[in-house]
Every structure is written in C-alpha cells, then in structure tokens.
Amino acid sequence: MSASLTESKILAFKKKVEKEKRTQYLTDSTGMALFFRYGTKGVTVTYLFRNRKAQSNNRIKIGTFPAMDLATARQKFMQMLSNQERGMPIVEPDIITFEKLWEDFLATKCRTYAPRTIKRYLSIYRTHFEKFKNYDIKKFDMAFVKSSIVDPLTAEKKTSILHSIGGILYRMFNYAKHLGYFPFNPLQDLHEILPEHKVKHHPSFKPDEFENELPKLFDTFAQNAELKVQALLHLYFYTLLRNEELRKLKISELKDYYYTLETKTWKEVEFRVCFSTQAQELIKWLIDHHVDPDNPYLFEGRQSAMMSENTLNDNLKKYGYKGKLVCHGIRGIGEKWITAQPEIKEMIAKLCIGHKTALGNQSDQTYNEGDYFDLRQTAMQKWSDFVESCIGKNRFY
Incomplete structure (x- = not known):
C-alpha cells in the first residue's frame, strides 16, 4: 500500500x-x-x-x-x-565503536533470546570484549580478530569458549552489514581460523548395556540413597528432562498428565512435557511427601529453593558411577531406546527430549505448529514401561 x-x-x-x-x-x-x-x-x-x-x-x-x-x-x-x-555506503557513520554496535545488536536479541542466553552474552562481553569497546568496528577484520582474540585464547588453552565468541562476533558483524556499515560481513569466514570444535559427550550406557546396567543402577540407589534422591533419579528417566528443567517443576503448575515449560530449544512456543502413568504416580507421591509448605518446588532444596543441581551427579559419583553416567546422559539413554523401537519415528524420539531441530530447518518449523503430543505420549509411555521393568521391586510409589 x-x-x-x-x-x-x-x-x-x-x-x-x-x-x-x-x-x-x-x-x-x-x-x-x-x-x-x-x-x-x-x-x-x-x-x-x-x-x-x-x-x-x-x-x-x-x-x-x-x-x-x-x-x-x-x-x-x-x-x-x-x-x-552514488555507490556510497547507505549509512554514513562518523565512527561506530564496538560498544555502540554491541548495544544495538544486543537490543535486537533481547526481544527473542531467552534471559539465560542474554546473561551469557553479557558475561562474554565483560570478559572478552569490553577492552575493545572504544575501537572503530572498521578495525575488526580476520587478521585483527585472530591476533587479538583467537591466538591469545588458544595460547591460554581456552579454546572451549572460542566457538561461542566466534558465533557472537559473526552475528554482530552480520548485523553491522545489515545496517549498511559494511558491504559484506568482514568476519564471514571466521570459522576457518577457529580451532577444531570438540563435542562434549556425556558419560552414559551403550544400548547393548541398558537391560543389564539399568536394573543394577536402580538396585544401587535403592540400597544406598534417600527416597527423595531415588525419586529424582526415577523421574529423570520417566521424563527425560534436562537437569534444571526437572528441578524447576513447581507443584502449582503441574497438570494431571503434562507440564508446560520453556525449554532450552523451545523459547517462543509452549512445549508440553508428557507424563506417563508412572511419572504421574511418582509426582503424586512427591506431593504427598512434600515437607515445606512455603517451598513451591516439587524437589525441595534449602530455604524454599529448588534442589541443588549437583544432587544426582554427586550421588552417581558416590555410588561408583563416576565416568560411567551423569544425569544428562540419561536423556541419551532414553533417546537411543525410543529410536530403536521400529514403530516410533526418529523425529518423535528427538522431540521426546525436547529437540526442536527434529522438525527440520527454521522454514520447516514454521509449518509444524504442533508438538506431536499424542505421538510423544505413546512413545514416553512405552519408554516408562521399560524403565519400570528395570526398577522392578525397587518401585516405592
């Protein structure tokens, strides 16, 4: 118009x-x-x-x-x-400082990024970028970034953070190109000068070990751990949630058969976590045995806070599973088991652990508005039945 x-x-x-x-x-x-x-x-x-x-x-x-x-x-x-x-830059800034570009860039991301992501960006800025705040952005080419950021951090053996830094710089200067400050992104090929990215693998059981190792795991905890810690372990398996997501469950927000939350990968839409019948029964047991009326969390910690993030991992180490299993590895066990079921599609298995990438690229996700709840519910019930068979006589709820 x-x-x-x-x-x-x-x-x-x-x-x-x-x-x-x-x-x-x-x-x-x-x-x-x-x-x-x-x-x-x-x-x-x-x-x-x-x-x-x-x-x-x-x-x-x-x-x-x-x-x-x-x-x-x-x-x-x-x-x-x-x-x-006239073939000139569309926008004619006098001098655009790194700090000015950062502030403008971050303002656009605050509308779409989760608060924890913004917090991480600010931490990276304070630690690695603040010393460049008065630099002209025209100074930031591949050679400058390599000599001023990549090489020093590589020499200090801090390569694990470099890929996060590189990703932020790439997006920042792509935004600068969008504003007309550059005809192209000067850090377009930044990935070529970054060290090889090592993928972190969380210790976990192999698929051919599930049927033998899981009953042993539940037996070990039944003989040594407190009931609340056993409940934490069991609900990890039943729900396949991430550590923080499980500990953040609030009693007032729980529904009979699902829980809606913002996950690490589903930030703009509601994602409903499926509760199998076993998970529902365990949640009821936890509510019935809730101690502090002022604590809103299903898993109670001290001073009306949620349970510590280290609780389960510390217990796994204590009972002989150091280097063999961590709580995040439980998600991998569930995904592999569900994927191996011939009647369940791989996409559904990935959605069971909250991976939005299972829906394809961003364009594909636009047309997949649902979260396949019914199919996930069926898959999670089948998985929970298997977990329950491994828990066996150690089921106390």
Whole structure:
C-alpha cells in the first residue's frame, strides 16, 4: 500500500493494526517503508529503508515513530537513497565503536533470546570484549580478530569458549552489514581460523548395556540413597528432562498428565512435557511427601529453593558411577531406546527430549505448529514401561 502519508494517517493505521491484530506494512510516496509490528505490548512503528540490491537482510532501520517525526525520517531516507545511487555506503557513520554496535545488536536479541542466553552474552562481553569497546568496528577484520582474540585464547588453552565468541562476533558483524556499515560481513569466514570444535559427550550406557546396567543402577540407589534422591533419579528417566528443567517443576503448575515449560530449544512456543502413568504416580507421591509448605518446588532444596543441581551427579559419583553416567546422559539413554523401537519415528524420539531441530530447518518449523503430543505420549509411555521393568521391586510409589 503506497500513499503520501501524514502523521495522522500513521496513527489511524496503527489503530487499524491493533484492531486486526496482525503485522502490516505501509509505503510512503518517497518509497520509504513503515513496518507496523503487532505484539503483546501493542504496535510499534518503524521507518525502514528497503535495499533492493541486497539479497538478504535488505531492510535498514531509520528510526521509530513517534520518537522520530515523519519529516525527519523522510529526510534520512532520501539521504540514504542518494548514497546508494552514488555507490556510497547507505549509512554514513562518523565512527561506530564496538560498544555502540554491541548495544544495538544486543537490543535486537533481547526481544527473542531467552534471559539465560542474554546473561551469557553479557558475561562474554565483560570478559572478552569490553577492552575493545572504544575501537572503530572498521578495525575488526580476520587478521585483527585472530591476533587479538583467537591466538591469545588458544595460547591460554581456552579454546572451549572460542566457538561461542566466534558465533557472537559473526552475528554482530552480520548485523553491522545489515545496517549498511559494511558491504559484506568482514568476519564471514571466521570459522576457518577457529580451532577444531570438540563435542562434549556425556558419560552414559551403550544400548547393548541398558537391560543389564539399568536394573543394577536402580538396585544401587535403592540400597544406598534417600527416597527423595531415588525419586529424582526415577523421574529423570520417566521424563527425560534436562537437569534444571526437572528441578524447576513447581507443584502449582503441574497438570494431571503434562507440564508446560520453556525449554532450552523451545523459547517462543509452549512445549508440553508428557507424563506417563508412572511419572504421574511418582509426582503424586512427591506431593504427598512434600515437607515445606512455603517451598513451591516439587524437589525441595534449602530455604524454599529448588534442589541443588549437583544432587544426582554427586550421588552417581558416590555410588561408583563416576565416568560411567551423569544425569544428562540419561536423556541419551532414553533417546537411543525410543529410536530403536521400529514403530516410533526418529523425529518423535528427538522431540521426546525436547529437540526442536527434529522438525527440520527454521522454514520447516514454521509449518509444524504442533508438538506431536499424542505421538510423544505413546512413545514416553512405552519408554516408562521399560524403565519400570528395570526398577522392578525397587518401585516405592
């Protein structure tokens, strides 16, 4: 929709978007685009320059309405258009510091990234990037990053963090390219100078060991561990949740046969965790034996907090499983067992442990709005039946 806009027309269209509850575009007579984004907190209006010559990331933000008035936005748009026609950078900054780019980049990610991811980004900035905050971003080419970041950390044998740092830098400078600061990402090939990434494998049992080792594991805990620790171990197996996800279960939020939570990979949609009949019975036992009425967590820790993240791993080490099994390895056991069942698709097995990548790439995921709950429920019940057979006489709920 193209029109000679006025600020009153923008306000009227904003109300229309709020009423229809859907994101829309308007195009000014100058060619400038206005992006009306509908969200839970209302409608935001952004002036955009559409770079028709770019194959991707072709929308450059000019400003937001009403913080920037229409006349100023048009003036900036015409200047950007003139720069493009003369073969100059669309955006002409004096000096863009690393700190300025970081702040702008992080502001865009705060809307989509989980709080724990933002916290990790800020930690990396303080430790590895803050010393560069006043540097001109034009200084950041492959040679500079290699000599200033990659080589020093490699010499200190801190290579495990380098891939996280590299990923952040790549995304930052891709964003800088999108803003028109660079004609291309200067760190496009950053992966080529990073050390080989070593994948961390969590100690776990092999598939041909499941039927022998799992009964021994449950026997060992039944003979030595407290009932609450045994319950923690059993529910790990029944649900295949991550350490933090399981310990964060709150009694008030539990449903009869599922629990909705934000997982590590499902941040923008609700993911329902399936509870087998065994899991439901164990949860009921835990609620019946809950001690502190002021503690909201299913697994109680000290001072109304959740149980410690080290509880199960410490007990595994204590009872002879050091280097053989950690709590995260339980998820791998479940995935391998479920995948081996001929009637269950591999995709369902991966979804049982909350891996969204099972749905394919980002484009594929857009069309897979469901979480295959019924199929996962069937798979998790079959898995829980096997786990229960391994627990045997040690079942106390």
